[in-house]
């Protein structure tokens with residue numbers, strides 16, 4: 001998934017920096033004896049990679065679509081029968097489209113005669129997504145699939161439909177004409193099964209509340225870097241995940257999001273929230289991903305982290321997220337930092 005702030009291409013940098021930190025502080029425990037928490041998990045790629053390394057994982061995100069994906073990436077393991085999963089995907093791929101909530105509110109055909117005509121998906125893909133979403137729920141309610149299969153299928157749907165969205169990258173706006181990838185008929189593709197430690201837990205909470213309830217060894221923090229809220233930029237994925245027929249507003253069909261607005265996107269509140277998070281964290285090793293254009297400056301992060309223990313930083317030049325290029329023609333790359341704290 002092309003997700004704002006995804007660490008997909010930074011995994012090696014994160015792993016080597018974290019390994020180096022553990023080595024320098026003479027950490028003698030094996031990965032399988034340690035708990036790694038990824039509390040702004042997004043696509044789950046960071047937690048998933050450390051799970052494959054043998055760590056027990058705690059993962060969390062405030063967005064429900066992310067929770068669905070990480071329930072699969074982090075909690076699913078050998079508990080899924082791959083052959084059966086493949087068959088379920090095949091069945092879903094051939095069902096008839098339905099003129100459901102997505103079609104009626106986010107496709108051109110479905111919004112004919114309405115105040116706002118929207119074109120987030122082709123008519124056919126919106127109907128297909130509706131039909132798949134409704135069928136997954138029916139299977140689940142009728143106990144025809146397990147919890148593990150439910151999150152596998154729903155996560156696969158969210159990940160798949162995103163590839164056919166008629167947007168520049170995020171759901172803050174749709175394009176006037178169907179772009180090529182949005183014209184193609186949608187295929188439901190299975191999310192990979194990441195094997196690793198079996199004792200993993202996933203949450204769907206505000207990190208500031210959750211931090212008081214969890215503990216472990218390594219805490220990885222990857223908050224939003226700027227004012228762009230995930231709840232508005234990915235509102236459609238949230239609606240597909242919840243499928244709760246929300247009241248929607250305006251040109252882009254936004255759902256209510258006040259409960260999911262992040263303080264980490266707020267210049268006035270972010271420093272305090274970050275300091276509180278560190279204060280409440282019951283973890284020895286704490287890592288923060290941030291870039292050189294974020295709401296908190298490098299110096300501010302260093303000052304706050306140093307209050308709680310020993311500080312160091314790793315850095316890497318990084319190609320800018322695709323959506324940023326369209327917005328402004330600033331430098332093609334940014335500097336990604338991994339700030340480290342060994343807590344007193």
Ligand SMILES: C[S@@+](CC[C@H](N)C(=O)[O-])C[C@H]1O[C@@H](n2cnc3c(N)ncnc32)[C@H](O)[C@@H]1O
Nearest residue numbers: 005006007040041042043062206207222230262
């Ligand atoms: C930079 S992205 C994380 C990307 C992720 N590491 C990846 O590689 O896919 C930040 C994530 O933090 C989540 N988030 C923002 N504020 C939050 C909060 N207060 N509590 C929990 N999650 C939050 C967003 O929903 C978003 O998924």
